[in-house]
Amino acid sequence: MGDRILLVEDDPQLGAQIAEHLRGAGFEPTWWREGRRLTPEGMPEVSLVVLDLMLPGTYGLDMLKALRTFSEVPVLILSARNDTLDKVRALKLGADDYMTKPFWPEELIERVRARLRRPSLQKADAVVELGPLRVDLQAHEVSLHGQPVELTRVEFALLAALARRPREAVTRQWLVEHVLDPEREGTERTLDVHVSRLRRKLGPQHGVETVWGVGYRLVPGDGT
Amino acid sequence: MKLRLRLALTVVAVTVPVVAGLSLAQRSLRLRSQEEVLEASTLAQMQAGERERCEAAPESWTVRRGPPPREPSRPPGGFEGGGSAPDSEPPSENGPGGPSGQRPRPDMGPPPDFGPGRSGRPPPAFAHFPYDDELVSRNPSAPVISEDVRQAVRSGESAVARRSTREGRAVLDVLLRMPWEGGPCAYVLARRVEGPGAPVEGIPPPEVLLVPLLAVVAVVVAVGPVVRRVRQLTGEVRASAVSRYQQPVSVRGNDEVAELARAFQEARAEIQSQLSQQEAREQALRDFLANTMHDVMTPLTVLQGHLSSMQQRTGRGEAPEPTVLASAMGEAHYIASLVHNLAAAARLEAGAPQVQRAPVDLNAVIARVIGRHQPIARQRRISLESGVPEAPVWVSGDVTLIEQAVSNVVFNGIHHGREDGHVAVVLESPRQGRFHLRVIDDGPGIPEEERSRLLERSFRGNAARTRGLEGQGLGLHITHHVAQVHGWTLSLLPSEYGGLEVGLEGEVTGG
Numbered sequence A: 001m002g003d004r005i006l007l008v009e010d011d012p013q014l015g016a017q018i019a020e021h022l023r024g025a026g027f028e029p030t031w032w033r034e035g036r037r038l039t040p041e042g043m044p045e046v047s048l049v050v051l052d053l054m055l056p057g058t059y060g061l062d063m064l065k066a067l068r069t070f071s072e073v074p075v076l077i078l079s080a081r082n083d084t085l086d087k088v089r090a091l092k093l094g095a096d097d098y099m100t101k102p103f104w105p106e107e108l109i110e111r112v113r114a115r116l117r118r119p120s121l122q123k124a125d126a127v128v129e130l131g132p133l134r135v136d137l138q139a140h141e142v143s144l145h146g147q148p149v150e151l152t153r154v155e156f157a158l159l160a161a162l163a164r165r166p167r168e169a170v171t172r173q174w175l176v177e178h179v180l181d182p183e184r185e186g187t188e189r190t191l192d193v194h195v196s197r198l199r200r201k202l203g204p205q206h207g208v209e210t211v212w213g214v215g216y217r218l219v220p221g222d223g224t
Numbered sequence B: 001m002k003l004r005l006r007l008a009l010t011v012v013a014v015t016v017p018v019v020a021g022l023s024l025a026q027r028s029l030r031l032r033s034q035e036e037v038l039e040a041s042t043l044a045q046m047q048a049g050e051r052e053r054c055e056a057a058p059e060s061w062t063v064r065r066g067p068p069p070r071e072p073s074r075p076p077g078g079f080e081g082g083g084s085a086p087d088s089e090p091p092s093e094n095g096p097g098g099p100s101g102q103r104p105r106p107d108m109g110p111p112p113d114f115g116p117g118r119s120g121r122p123p124p125a126f127a128h129f130p131y132d133d134e135l136v137s138r139n140p141s142a143p144v145i146s147e148d149v150r151q152a153v154r155s156g157e158s159a160v161a162r163r164s165t166r167e168g169r170a171v172l173d174v175l176l177r178m179p180w181e182g183g184p185c186a187y188v189l190a191r192r193v194e195g196p197g198a199p200v201e202g203i204p205p206p207e208v209l210l211v212p213l214l215a216v217v218a219v220v221v222a223v224g225p226v227v228r229r230v231r232q233l234t235g236e237v238r239a240s241a242v243s244r245y246q247q248p249v250s251v252r253g254n255d256e257v258a259e260l261a262r263a264f265q266e267a268r269a270e271i272q273s274q275l276s277q278q279e280a281r282e283q284a285l286r287d288f289l290a291n292t293m294h295d296v297m298t299p300l301t302v303l304q305g306h307l308s309s310m311q312q313r314t315g316r317g318e319a320p321e322p323t324v325l326a327s328a329m330g331e332a333h334y335i336a337s338l339v340h341n342l343a344a345a346a347r348l349e350a351g352a353p354q355v356q357r358a359p360v361d362l363n364a365v366i367a368r369v370i371g372r373h374q375p376i377a378r379q380r381r382i383s384l385e386s387g388v389p390e391a392p393v394w395v396s397g398d399v400t401l402i403e404q405a406v407s408n409v410v411f412n413g414i415h416h417g418r419e420d421g422h423v424a425v426v427l428e429s430p431r432q433g434r435f436h437l438r439v440i441d442d443g444p445g446i447p448e449e450e451r452s453r454l455l456e457r458s459f460r461g462n463a464a465r466t467r468g469l470e471g472q473g474l475g476l477h478i479t480h481h482v483a484q485v486h487g488w489t490l491s492l493l494p495s496e497y498g499g500l501e502v503g504l505e506g507e508v509t510g511g
Helices: A012-024 A060-068 A084-092 A105-122 A153-163 A172-178 A188-202 B003-056 B147-154 B206-242 B256-315 B322-350 B362-379 B399-415 B448-454 B472-486
Strands: A004-008 A028-032 A048-052 A075-079 A097-100 A127-130 A133-136 A141-144 A147-149 A208-211 A215-218 B125-131 B159-166 B169-177 B187-193 B358-361 B383-387 B394-397 B422-428 B434-441 B489-494 B500-507
Touching: A004 A012, A012 A028, A012 A105, A048 A060, A048 A105, A060 A075, A060 A084, A075 A084, A075 A105, A084 A097, A084 B399, A097 A105, A105 B362, A133 A153, A153 A172, A153 A188, A153 A215, A172 A188, A172 A215, A188 A208, B003 B125, B003 B159, B003 B169, B003 B187, B003 B206, B147 B159, B147 B169, B206 B256, B256 B322, B322 B362, B322 B399, B322 B472, B358 B362, B358 B399, B362 B383, B362 B399, B362 B422, B362 B434, B394 B399, B394 B472, B399 B422, B399 B434, B399 B472, B399 B500, B448 B472, B448 B489, B472 B489, B472 B500
Parallel strands: A004 A028, A004 A048, A048 A075, A075 A097, B383 B422
Antiparallel strands: A127 A133, A133 A141, A141 A147, A208 A215, B125 B187, B159 B169, B169 B187, B358 B394, B422 B434, B434 B500, B489 B500
């Protein structure tokens, strides 16, 4: 059973589409077709709220304001008006994200997922586990499938830098500046050499991806 | 109130009190000189032999007619030296016992102070009455001296004047102490009685009343040309307004009216320049809307065509062609991007007040832009990636415009990219206080001369909207404009992968 999501959208077609896509992505949407006065009692138990700003009856921002008096549930705002003031106000009132119409359903699903994932990402873990790879950032230990892997100081610094932001691309320039020894050769080519050595040591399931034009990224090496 | 009427009233308001004051002063002077003349002539006559005659027959004495004494200071101040019967005002024949109550004849009397020649009024009449030291007259018709006059005389005054009105005629009595003591003629009461029809005291003569009237006429006549010029200027200003301030007004002379005309000319120039600016803006907007219709309608028509062909295929039981589907999605995506750009362009054209400044997290902006374009990039098999610093990069600006600026560059990269190509967005803070955002692709790139042309300042409006480089124009134009508004620099360079590298650089804020 996926996360429950409250969808507040007055347009019947768009509401139905969004609800269907959310359901297709494994979520459990509750669809309100009009704005309501939100109270702690009337609020369903949900993990996230998708809120349209232009609603008959109640202005979406008023709902958000009311919601924030008693709940910290993440809110994703939908707006047809690509209006800066609306966005600034929504963020000030405690919205977590907003999307401007039109948007692709996939885009919405991505954003919902990202928002639901966020809290776990924000933990500053001492140990990062990605697929078979385990990186202990404090003990400076790396293991793959439970087998310890010996890395040089630079190789570990490189892996740790990527592991601190799993699934996110880290730019080559940042890695050059923060991982390589500034006293010695500090070029992007050197970085590439260290990366290829690291990959060799970690084996085929290394999970260190090259991101075109950006740099490198650590993903679960077994594809999970 | 009209100018002329106002001026005329002002003149009246000023001249009437002045004339009244002058008339009063003149009257009091005249009265005073009457007293002096009466006093002096009586004294002179008494000393010239009338004393003897008076003392000889005080009960019936009247002054003999003599040469008229002249008033010392005023031309009309002639004095009738002719005697008059006691008891009656008109002067009569010389000698005592002349008929009393007789009207003076013009040929008989000397010209009085307002002689008949001037005003046509009869001359005044004179009478004299002797009194002894006790102020008792032997002449039975002599008036009784009132108590206040007695006191005045006793207190040492040599002459006491009193005015009264008798039968509607002004009477001047002057009681004189003679330069001798004793006798029945120690005092002489000289009486002057104005002729009938003499002007009522206190009302200025008609010629004086003419002064305010003449002044009003003079002012009205003098103001005439000024009023004419003001009217002409009014007419010209109205005509100018009707001609949308095309028509100038004439500036003649160097006075206040000319100054007013000059001021209007200046205001007209200012209004004209603002009007022409506004017209230019409106024209730009009209062109913009007309081109927008074309720009939106064309992809919408393509989209409708795709949907129609898909419907026909599914109606025949066939699966829709993936290329048609992809193209339909691409068109819809293009329309959305175009409409956002038009909204951004409208706000940018409206000027700085429409740009809302607030802290903007560039990392979040990039995440949203990637999210917006990822579905289309995936469909075109173009890899769309981003790399941002771990900590949010905050800038101050308009989040909608900034997002659109980044989105346009990414859109262009995907739109012009090859299949299996790449687009990457890289955000870095290489130096303290600055950010550097790059959008890199491995597409066809843009030749150098084209790149510099794209960034020319004058390259705006409709020229930017033509489908040069297949619609690259408008999006990049807006990105350029947004960068300018935020004080950022936009650069177009060949990327190291053979495509284009679009750079945005600017200041970060504390966040």
